[in-house]
Amino acid sequence: MIVSDLDEELRDAYQEIANIAMGRAADLLARLLDNYVVLPIPKVNLLERSELNMALGSLEEFDSVSAVCQGFVGSRIAGEALLIFNDTSFQDIAELTNFAGEITPQIELELLMDIANILIGAFLKGLAEQLDVSFSQGQPVILGQHLNLLDLANRDYGNWKQALTIEIPYRLEGRGVDCDLLLLFTEDSLEVLEGKVRYLLE
Amino acid sequence: MSTTVLICDDSSFARKQVKRALPPGWQVDISFAGNGREALSAIEAGKGNILFLDLTMPEMDGFETLEQIKSRDLPTLVIVISGDIQPEAMARVKKLGALDFIKKPVDAKRLEQVLTDFGLYSG
Known part of the structure; x- marks a missing residue:
């Protein structure tokens, strides 16, 4: 299925749903670290495989990073959380x-x-509840430590051409902590996702 | 003249959800704002006796909007509706003068309860 650009109404809805799921995850992190988490506005995009590095826009290309990824699947929706x-x-x-x-x-x-x-757990739970679906999560996989972002973007994420991405750059208030949560939804999931969101829009 | 209600959120989806959650039959005039700056102008124009305010927004976020309302002494009663459910966020908005905090996704029963508690609505 070739998906055209996201229409504005749909992007807005994805962004709001992500905003709520992100808030739940941030609340848990804030409690663990006893530090306020500054919530950004989630960035929602429909990206080609070659544009994946653009989804990581809040990080610098040559920064040294460490990354974990975890797959999720359920209710005919599948993706990866990084x-x-x-x-x-x-x-x-x-x-x-x-x-x-x-x-x-x-x-x-x-x-x-x-x-x-x-x-990742709290975000997916928040998302699933809102969409009335359920996800099973795979084992988390370490993508690497002390990588640069280009290594990460050029890694093999399976065979896909286009994906819906949600990027959430979390920041801890008063601290030098930068971490990016990136959700990728496979193109096969988009029709189901869109159906679920349109239902909420009615 | 009926009470004016302003729903401020950068997401049209969220604005719609708040509007839908208002008690049916509540006799109010509803307006919308997409960020804090728009909300402040609308309040100054008398369109926000009651303000439902989101926190995470571009241009001017909810915290700054509350600060402005406080420092300009604008006549509005603010109820925050946000996905930022950190205890710290709730404490900050109350300190900045918000009446109450409702977490997203907004629940109609909870909204009605808050309005009733503050004498803004009687079913």
Whole structure:
């Protein structure tokens, strides 16, 4: 199915639904770290495979990042959630979790996985509730540590040409923590997603 | 003259959802604003005796809008309706003068309860 550009009404609805799901995830993160999370406006796009790096617009091309991805599927909707951390964030995260030792790559990995579990799980739950669907989540997979963004964008994410992307750049108030939650929905999911959202628009 | 109600949210989908959640038969004049700046002008024009205010918005977000309402002493009663459900967000908006906080997606029963609690609506 070739999808034309998102119409404005649909984009607006996706953005609002993402906004609510993002708020739930941010609430859990704020409670864990005891730090206010500044909520951005989610960016919704319909992207070609070659434009994936554009979806990561809030990060700099040559920043060193670490990333986790987790697949989800259910109710004829499928996609991947990526959580991308700027590596400069770990010092602050460690402080906020009262971790006092040396921040080794292993510790970074644990922090990354903990936060990915919270943010991805809560976002998907918030999304599923609003759309009245249910998702099963796959195992989280480490895409790598200390990568640059181009490595990440050029990675193999399976065979797709076009995807709906929702990008949420979370920031912790008063801290140097940058992390991007990126949701990719496969093109096969778009018709179902659109149907669910149109139903809410009626 | 009937009460004026202003629904301020950057999303037209969200504005529609709030409008739909208002008690049926509530005799009010409803207007809309897409960001805080528009909301402030509308209140100054008398269109917002009651303001339903979102927090996460471009141009001027809900927190800044509340600050402006407070510093300009604008005549409006604000109920925040937001997806930002962090306890800190709720505490901040109450401190800035909002009457109450309703989480999104907005629930009609909860909205009616809040309006009743503050004597703004009696079914």
